[in-house]
Amino acid sequence: MSRIFAWGALLTGITFFLLPLYGMTDFSLRMRRGVYSLDAYRAVLADPQFQATFGYSVIMALFTIAFGILLVVPTAYWVRLKMPELRPVVEFITLLPLVIPAIVIVFGYIRLYNTSSWLPLTGSAMGTNILLMFGYATLALPYMYRAVDTGLRTIDVGTLTEAAQSLGAGWGTILSRIILPNVLGAVLSGAFLTFAIVIGEFTMAALLNRPAFGPYMQILGANRAYEPSALAVIAFAITWACMGLIQLVTRFSKHERAKA
Amino acid sequence: MSFLTLTHLEKTFGQNRVVKDFSLDIDRGEFISLLGPSGCGKTTVLRMIAGFEQPTAGGITIDGKDVTALAANSRNIGMMFQAYALFPNMTVADNVAFGLKVKGAPKAEREARVAEMLALIGLADLGGRYPFQLSGGQQQRVALARALAPRPSVLLLDEPLSALDAKVRVSLRNQIRQIQQDLGITTIFVTHDQEEAMSISDRIVVMNGGVADQVGAPFEIYNRPTTKFVANFVGTLNTFEVEVADAASGRVMLAGQGLTLPNAPLAARTGEKLSVALRPEALRLGRLPDAEALLTAQVTDVHFMGSVIRVKADLAGAAVSLDTFNRPDTPPPVVGSAVEVSLSGRDFILLQA
């Protein structure tokens, strides 16, 4: 009885997951009438707009990752080492982006950092790019912080720090040469997740008027029939690749630790 | 007629035969221990009685009723687990009342029974607490009360003491035995701790490799082990090589001294070597009038353990342990000194391979 129920739930769920994946793949191959073809993919990849927006989003993702690591790793380390009493506060803040809708945050940005404000970030393209990057960092904060903090939990931060200090290392050396390599697996997990979030993000980029991949997909979707499905397949492949890489680094860093 | 009968129980996991042809008759009200190292199959036997594992072959009868095919929840058995297994979302009182509640007993009856059980384990005031607010020993007592509340016909104890501190372990062990005797409930206790098994049981089943090596009262198991495994697993053992002087009368020679073994006539022939064993307390320090032989030993180590002093020594070419009682007026032997040791042939244990 419970077995039938379990299998029923699983089969229903799996069917529900597989149908849209099948649908988008099938649809993306039907651009040429009557036969399966890769025409939709060719059309998308040849589109200069696709190349420009995709490139823009990749660069934004890389900067977001770099900024996120610089912000989160020292903070998580410092809180664990010196200020454990701050942990609840920091954790609460890092969870806020899951509760406050992104659209509300970016709405605040637009009003707070407009051309007539004390920090007129939206006044220039570069300024807006930076603001968007901060926005992405905010969206990724819950995942990045959690990944790094979990990574730090598995190493003895206090002992490592004291050992390094007794050998004369400064804070910069400790963070970059001792702590970061030890939580590299966790940091990379956070990085790939950030990449997956940023690459297709729509709301912030659209409202800040930046030429990112998300808004491009939306515009294409409103005007074309087969290309959007090709884009969906590509986006799904990117997400899959990011998650696959996370699994890979997690397994690898566990393996490394086991060897050590 | 026995109350709980296990007949030719078998359990196989994949290629692994964990329990082999295991039969046992247990009387009503008896306290039986299944003793053995980890992996000997004792827990599997217990889990088959509980109904968590289905025997590959064989049968289980409780009070004349075949329960082999019965599900765990209709066997009316009580059980204590190693890790307490109290329901964390329920108070102590709700935990104890659980068995009666799922049987549909009215509230008044449940409350009366809970009060009775909590009084029995001496935690009458803690009914409103949650498990996380209790110490390990208290949690395990609640687990006992929970197991007993629905008046089970059999009580199963799966190493319930192994997670506790040494002190609590001893006091809870005594409490379990006391309650078991008061209620007269048939109890099966699984443990790897031979001291625990001996202090608490009516009978012990020593298990090894899925079979029962020996079944008997603690006194019998300790003093007359029938296999080498039982002798080694239960208590400390000193082994010697002796030469058979006269197989018919059981006469052997150890370091030039003649001894008479209790198992005459011996299976070995005259002139052959024989392996025999002695418990530490059968080697006695000093010159004793009733002893058969007197040997000299070199003391190599002395452990003062309070009421008992355990001396390690070289005796007739073998490293032995011997126990002697502490006496306030006699200082313990000094390491490196020579001591006289009295021994008698009747204390020797002859081991089957």
Place this chain on the structure above:
Amino acid sequence: MAKPVILSQHLPLRWLGVLPFFAFAFLFLILPTLYIVIGAFRTPQGGFTFDNIIGLNTPTILNAYWLSIKISFWSALLGCVIGFAMAAAITVGNTAKGLRNPLMTFSGVASNFAGVPLAFAFIATVGPAGIITLYLRTEFGINLRAYGWNLLSAWGLIVTYLFFQIPLMILIITPALDGLKREWREAAAILGATGPQYWRMIGFPILLPSILGTMALLFANAFGAVATAIALTGPQLNIAPILLFSQIRGDVLGNPNLGYALAFGMIVITGLANAVYIWLRARSERWLK
């Protein structure tokens, strides 16, 4: 030992280590949110007012909130129920354990496959000209539309959201299900409990805090989602985030401060969902430290 002790004597130095984080969080998370909250109670001239909040009381805005709440609630509830059933199937008992790893990996991917491409996938499948829609019509003569199905509607959105809601539930609840000890089940069974009794009295109450927490998260997740909705239905479906999106782009409400109030309302609703969650969790967690 020497250096840390000296450092902690200079108290401000300790705070220097967390300063960048707090500065960032304040400037790009808390301050923008506060700005919206304060803006909701201000006149364009800067004075204090309740007019913006009162101004939310129009049929369009109230309907937008209500539809958003319904979509978020149902997608969260269905996501929880279906996700729980699937997670239970791969953890509890001996059903389908081999599917565990593939399903967990897939859930990691699917829970992050949201936004615009997700909408494309559903349009291609069950949209007006989708593969399944056409297949059912040509092969079986079933017209989904005649059965009330419309992807570009509230229920269409709910079904689409389930594609990331269910996996998210699976990801969060599977470790919680693993945390149910085998001994609890066995202890309940030996005390006479049936499987359903075990779940009702022990398994489910223990999992309830996790389930409620995930439910609140899924609710907020759906409530703030803009991209999927816009890509699926364009700007016409009247839900709160799309209304706010249009307002930010073009002041469709004709009053900038009403936009603040609209955003403030969204924060209040997700905040309330979380408050309800925290309250329920505190009740269901009396037995934990």
